[in-house]
Each structure stands twice: as C-alpha cells, then as structure tokens.
Amino acid sequence: MHWPAGYQSRRHGMVSTFKIAILGAQGVGKTAIVRQFLFNEYNEAYLPSKTRRVYLPAAVLNEHAHNLQIMDFPPIASFPVNTLQEWADARCRGVHSAHAYILVYDICCFDSFEYIKTIRQQILQTRMIETPIIIVGNKRDLQSGRVIPRRNVSNLVKKSWKCGYVECSAKYNWHVLLLFRELLQSMGCARCKHVHAAIRFQGALRRDRCSLM
Numbered sequence: 001m002h003w004p005a006g007y008q009s010r011r012h013g014m015v016s017t018f019k020i021a022i023l024g025a026q027g028v029g030k031t032a033i034v035r036q037f038l039f040n041e042y043n044e045a046y047l048p049s050k051t052r053r054v055y056l057p058a059a060v061l062n063e064h065a066h067n068l069q070i071m072d073f074p075p076i077a078s079f080p081v082n083t084l085q086e087w088a089d090a091r092c093r094g095v096h097s098a099h100a101y102i103l104v105y106d107i108c109c110f111d112s113f114e115y116i117k118t119i120r121q122q123i124l125q126t127r128m129i130e131t132p133i134i135i136v137g138n139k140r141d142l143q144s145g146r147v148i149p150r151r152n153v154s155n156l157v158k159k160s161w162k163c164g165y166v167e168c169s170a171k172y173n174w175h176v177l178l179l180f181r182e183l184l185q186s187m188g189c190a191r192c193k194h195v196h197a198a199i200r201f202q203g204a205l206r207r208d209r210c211s212l213m
C-alpha cells in the first residue's frame, strides 16, 4: 500500500489523520459541500469566505477510524510555490502539506473550471510527491445551465489528468458523501477498496466522538 508522505498510520490501534484541502474559485460551493457533509445543513445565502476554516471530524470507513482535517480555503490567487510563501499569507496556511486536494468548480461557470485547471497545474509543479486530487463539479441541480459537456470534462479529468471526477449538488446533498468516500479510497485509506461501505462522519470539532455506521 502506498501512503501519502506525512500521513500518520499505525496498523494497531492508532487512528490515522488525513489532511484534505478544498480549493476552488469564488462561490462554487466549497463551504456548502463541507457543511452539508459534516452537519447536513445548507445555506442559500452566499457568505464569501474571508479566511480558511478547519474542521476536525472523525470518520469510520470500512471498520477503520480516521481523523480528518478538512481545510476549506477562500479563493487563493495561486498555489503557493513554497512553504515560505504559504506562511506569508494566512489564507493559504496548510495548503502545501495536504494529503489530498478536492478541486471544486461550478458546472455552470466556465471560469471556475479554468481556475481549477490552473491550480492543478500549480499543485503538480509545486508538490514533489504525488498527491491525490479529486475534481468535483458542483451545482449539479442546475444541470440546464451546464457550460461544458459532462463527458468532455470527465474524459479529460479521468483519462488525461488521471484524477477522480464526481458531480454533486451540495444543495440537495447529492453525491457529497460519495466524493469524500472516493477521495479517502484514492488516498489508500480504505484498505478495502472493493467494499461498498457507507461512511459516516461525526459532526466536526471533537476528536473524541466518532460515529459508526
């Protein structure tokens, strides 16, 4: 099994920790995805994120417990080229050391796809080690306003970029769980990739509480 660098794992007893960074252009639904996932809540009003928010839920996937650190970033101008640049901008802190990236775009906004294209390139150029990336097309409920055919994006992402691709609707909680499950599995966390297990996440912030299925 190949584990991401920096990933803490102990086979006997200890709970693992995964750092997950969520990136994307303004208003694509990053916060909505995280809050729907962790708290089953959704806010129609748009409150632009000014700072990074960090959540520390615990997850049980296929009988293995994991601590997650989910970092919801405000839109960043570019992926920091080094840790010094990262520390110079509080909004970016932690982005460099993530074990995996969720890059979100809005299926109705072409520019938001261009944004994640650029960020992905910058991640590849900057990170020395291969880090799992999953591409997420959000606002699937607004399908009639889609700007790039799904097949085109899916082919590009899966065949050329070799990344996972999930479309979801944070508004209707459609495929939100699926995207986190795919991500954890791509991180080699599941140890049982072929089991169709449900994952259940604790409401964030308290590491000592953890929900089982």
Ligand SMILES: Nc1nc2c(ncn2[C@@H]2O[C@H](COP(=O)(O)OP(=O)(O)OP(=O)(O)O)[C@@H](O)[C@H]2O)c(=O)[nH]1
Residues within 6 Å of the ligand: 024, 025, 026, 027, 028, 029, 030, 031, 032, 033, 043, 044, 045, 046, 047, 048, 049, 050, 073, 074, 075, 138, 139, 140, 141, 142, 168, 169, 170, 171, 172
């Ligand atoms: N129709 C629809 N609207 C959504 C969906 N997800 C988020 N929104 C709306 O899109 C707006 C932006 O959502 P946020 O979650 O704040 O987006 P964000 O990417 O965190 O935005 P920043 O703070 O700019 O980084 C809000 O008004 C949400 O209600 C979705 O799946 N469908």
